Amino acid sequence: MIIGVPKEIKSNENRVALTPAGAMEFTKRGHTVYVQSTAGIGSGFEDTDYLSAGAQMLATADEVWAKAEMIMKVKEPIAEEYPLCRANQLIFTYFHFASSEALTLAMIDQKSICLAYETVETKDRQLPLLIPMSEVAGRMAIQEGAKYLEKPTKGRGVLLGGVPGVPPGKVLILGGGIVGTQAAKMAAGLGAMVTILDVNLTRLRYLSDVMPANVVTQYSNEYNIRQLIQTHDLIIGAVLLPGAKAPNLITRDMLKLMRPGTVVVDVAVDQGGCIETTHPTTHADPTYIIDDVVHYCVANMPGAVPFTSTLALTNATLPYAIQLAEKGWEKACAENAELKLGLNVVEGKVVYKGVADAWGLPLHTVDSVMK
Numbered sequence: 001m002i003i004g005v006p007k008e009i010k011s012n013e014n015r016v017a018l019t020p021a022g023a024m025e026f027t028k029r030g031h032t033v034y035v036q037s038t039a040g041i042g043s044g045f046e047d048t049d050y051l052s053a054g055a056q057m058l059a060t061a062d063e064v065w066a067k068a069e070m071i072m073k074v075k076e077p078i079a080e081e082y083p084l085c086r087a088n089q090l091i092f093t094y095f096h097f098a099s100s101e102a103l104t105l106a107m108i109d110q111k112s113i114c115l116a117y118e119t120v121e122t123k124d125r126q127l128p129l130l131i132p133m134s135e136v137a138g139r140m141a142i143q144e145g146a147k148y149l150e151k152p153t154k155g156r157g158v159l160l161g162g163v164p165g166v167p168p169g170k171v172l173i174l175g176g177g178i179v180g181t182q183a184a185k186m187a188a189g190l191g192a193m194v195t196i197l198d199v200n201l202t203r204l205r206y207l208s209d210v211m212p213a214n215v216v217t218q219y220s221n222e223y224n225i226r227q228l229i230q231t232h233d234l235i236i237g238a239v240l241l242p243g244a245k246a247p248n249l250i251t252r253d254m255l256k257l258m259r260p261g262t263v264v265v266d267v268a269v270d271q272g273g274c275i276e277t278t279h280p281t282t283h284a285d286p287t288y289i290i291d292d293v294v295h296y297c298v299a300n301m302p303g304a305v306p307f308t309s310t311l312a313l314t315n316a317t318l319p320y321a322i323q324l325a326e327k328g329w330e331k332a333c334a335e336n337a338e339l340k341l342g343l344n345v346v347e348g349k350v351v352y353k354g355v356a357d358a359w360g361l362p363l364h365t366v367d368s369v370m371k
């Protein structure tokens with residue numbers, strides 16, 4: 001198969017979909033890998049690294065898209081890339097269709113095969129291609145939240161860990177999944193007082209067992225959320241419904257319950273956000289303020305630490321990508337139920353329920369689009 005790796009062009013996105021080590025795994029199996037020149041620079045990989053791994057370099061994205069049977073990306077195609085997507089071309093990336101109607105309709109029009117990292121799912125309901133970036137984003141949420149709690153950035157002026165004689169800051173985490181767990185670990189390590197909310201009692205029991213003493217768990221409902229946001233300094237939105245829009249757990253009216261300078265970091269922004277006032281921001285302009293509450297809603301948080309993120313992502317995606325290259329998407333998805341769940345839009349048809357529901361589109365069965 002011919003694999004193409006274009007350079008990411010979304011604002012401040014420095015990750016690349018394939019490392020030189022990943023390129024070598026393809027080429028030693030007889031596949032051809034085309035990488036756009038300088039695609040790996042932001043992650044610390046030179047063109048010569050790819051060349052030594054057996055990849056071929058192309059000067060432009062147009063050339064990569066035109067030659068490749070499978071495109072590997074990190075972020076969803078943006079408007080200027082829509083025309084480059086070809087009918088029957090496999091695109092393997094994070095799509096998050098439920099957060100963008102324009103993207104969904106564009107991919108329907110282009111009739112590409114869209115296999116989304118974020119909906120590949122194991123039998124035990126794990127999301128193996130989302131986990132590494134969720135781990136990065138969860139840890140970064142505390143790192144960024146701590147920074148924006150500082151007074152020069154309009155925060156409350158709270159040091160999360162406190163100092164002797166001064167109590168530590170309070171962190172509220174909405175969701176006890178991968179993002180929430182990693183955020184809790186980081187916040188607890190800094191010495192903050194942490195509360196994790198979730199509706200899954202089994203998960204709360206597990207977290208209660210494994211987390212340190214400065215982390216407590218509480219059942220998630222509107223009453224508890226309204227009470228807790230009044231006293232917490234940093235609030236992390238960490239709710240994920242695979243392939244669907246995140247629920248709004250904090251509504252606009254709730255912001256008035258928070259103290260001025262409270263910081264919210266909505267990691268769920270890729271799926272529409274779990275805070276009603278969320279809208280995507282960039283690393284270049286990461287925050288905005290509504291009702292004296294600082295919102296940090298960067299849609300590609302792991303892009304700020306591309307060396308770590310790229311390695312973690314390739315570690316997870318490469319085994320699946322090799323299956324797609326070796327067998328073709330139809331056979332690979334037929335034989336691997338995890339990959340099959342990654343299919344979202346195929347040749348102009350929506351085959352993932354969360355995407356169809358988000359935009360009121362007809363839902364087709366996956367089997368109907370597989371020959």
